[in-house]
Amino acid sequence: MDPFTIALILLWAVVIALGIVVIALARQVGILFERVAPMGALITDAGPKIGEASPKFALQALGTGKPVSIGAASGRSLLIFFLSPTCPVCKKLLPVLKSAQKAEKGWLDIVLASDGEAPKHEAFIESHRLDGFPYVLSGDLGMAYRVSRLPYGVVLDGEGTVRAKGLINNREQLESLFNAKEMGVASIQGFLDQVKEA
Amino acid sequence: MQLDPLIVLIASGVLIAVFVRALWHKLSDYGVFKALFGDYEIIPANLVAPLSLVLVLAEAAIVIGFVIPATRQAAAIAAMLLLAIYGLAIAINLKRGRYTIDCGCGGSGQGLSWFLVARNVILIVIAGLAFASPETRDISLADAIVLGLSVVTVWLLILASEQVAANDAHRQFIRNSRGKG
Numbered sequence: 001m002d003p004f005t006i007a008l009i010l011l012w013a014v015v016i017a018l019g020i021v022v023i024a025l026a027r028q029v030g031i032l033f034e035r036v037a038p039m040g041a042l043i044t045d046a047g048p049k050i051g052e053a054s055p056k057f058a059l060q061a062l063g064t065g066k067p068v069s070i071g072a073a074s075g076r077s078l079l080i081f082f083l084s085p086t087c088p089v090c091k092k093l094l095p096v097l098k099s100a101q102k103a104e105k106g107w108l109d110i111v112l113a114s115d116g117e118a119p120k121h122e123a124f125i126e127s128h129r130l131d132g133f134p135y136v137l138s139g140d141l142g143m144a145y146r147v148s149r150l151p152y153g154v155v156l157d158g159e160g161t162v163r164a165k166g167l168i169n170n171r172e173q174l175e176s177l178f179n180a181k182e183m184g185v186a187s188i189q190g191f192l193d194q195v196k197e198a
Numbered sequence: 199m200q201l202d203p204l205i206v207l208i209a210s211g212v213l214i215a216v217f218v219r220a221l222w223h224k225l226s227d228y229g230v231f232k233a234l235f236g237d238y239e240i241i242p243a244n245l246v247a248p249l250s251l252v253l254v255l256a257e258a259a260i261v262i263g264f265v266i267p268a269t270r271q272a273a274a275i276a277a278m279l280l281l282a283i284y285g286l287a288i289a290i291n292l293k294r295g296r297y298t299i300d301c302g303c304g305g306s307g308q309g310l311s312w313f314l315v316a317r318n319v320i321l322i323v324i325a326g327l328a329f330a331s332p333e334t335r336d337i338s339l340a341d342a343i344v345l346g347l348s349v350v351t352v353w354l355l356i357l358a359s360e361q362v363a364a365n366d367a368h369r370q371f372i373r374n375s376r377g378k379g
Contacts, residue, residue: 012347019354026361033368088230149300 031172038166038176047146048162050180055144056160061134062121068111068134070141071160077181079110081168082142082152085124089169090151094128096171101132104178115139155181203332204341210264210328211349213277216321217264219356221257228254234308237299240287256280264328274329278322285318297370309367317359 048054054071061068070080081097083090101110112135114121125135145154145165155164155177164180166173224231228250235253236246256276263273288310291299299308 012351015351016347016354019351019358023354023358023361026358026365030361030365030368033365033372037368037372088227 034172035176038173047144047165050162050164052162054154054156054160054162057138057141057144059136059138059141061136062118063125063131063135066134068136070111071156073159074109075158077108077158077163078156079108079177080113080141080145080154080156081110082113082145082147082150082154084114084116084150085120087150091128093151093168093170093174094130096174098132100174108178111136113138113141115142153177157181199330200333201327201330203335203337204344205327206270206330206332207337207341207345208348209324210270210274211345212324212352213274213321213328214261214264215349215353216356217257217261217277219353221254221261224250224254224257234299238287238291240290253280271329274325277325277328281318281322281325285315285322288318289315297367297374309364309371311363311366311370313359313363313366317363 056071057069059068059070060066070078079100083093097110100108110133112130112133114135115137118137121135121137125131145152149167151168153165153168153174154162157163164177166177168174168177232246232250235250236243241249257280260273260276260280263269263276289312292310292312292315297310299310
């Protein structure tokens, strides 16, 4: 093989390697954007503010009928995950929720919230094996949090204070809600303020 | 216009890759595609369902057209038209001040950016190259290898450009959200 051919082969190999590196870099930048200023927090800032006490609800779980209390001081944090049986992104997140429930069970409870007529939700719980989660139907809960787009998550701490909320499209965004809660009120307000100054 | 056959082949390969990917996105979530198409607000709502089907069929036809040598030039023209229409739809919405398209069915929507419009312009130029008549020369194994490597490289660039476009839309969104919340 003459040197020219070797040089060409090497060049192609380098070009393809660079293409892969560029994809990885672009992906990293995307994740950074998501960490610093999650789309969800930017789109929806209505409803109870971070640091405010959650409105209180005493609801009943679908199927089991067990009481589900939202906003009470329970000592454990609560993730309210708003979804709907007809929301494809919500369905994609169900495995992520199930693994988060296992991983975070030391400090976090998860409640699924929706509204409408019971039968289609019962079928949904059955078909997607959601019996491990309390599932509540409450139009008032959705309205209290001004939930207009799904999937939407709200994290309350052990005292029932709102610590994080926003749209959730993927695992990273769910985890960023948990991070915001851990880091405290300042972080969500902080990054929104930083975003304003940027 | 006459071009080296390898250039015509690579240009065709690029467009096949682009439209296969676009078709895959549409077919894997057809309901979401229809809802997004409607949200562009370019055509009346009652035409969204039939036109969605037309677009899917048009893209499939373009892919097949490029694969069969006899229909390559027709496919190139169709590709240029479709790319121009898509670019225009994005540009119109950007001018309206919209930076995301929402399917209303979950998720934060599809990001729009001028980067996407620029990318379509480049693809239209490439479709122009695919339209050209190939000069007559023998195609060798070396040409086939270069063709394969080029298409792989372009595929990587397509994936990277999608992420860059999404980042750009997110950045735009942050800028427009300043002062709110």
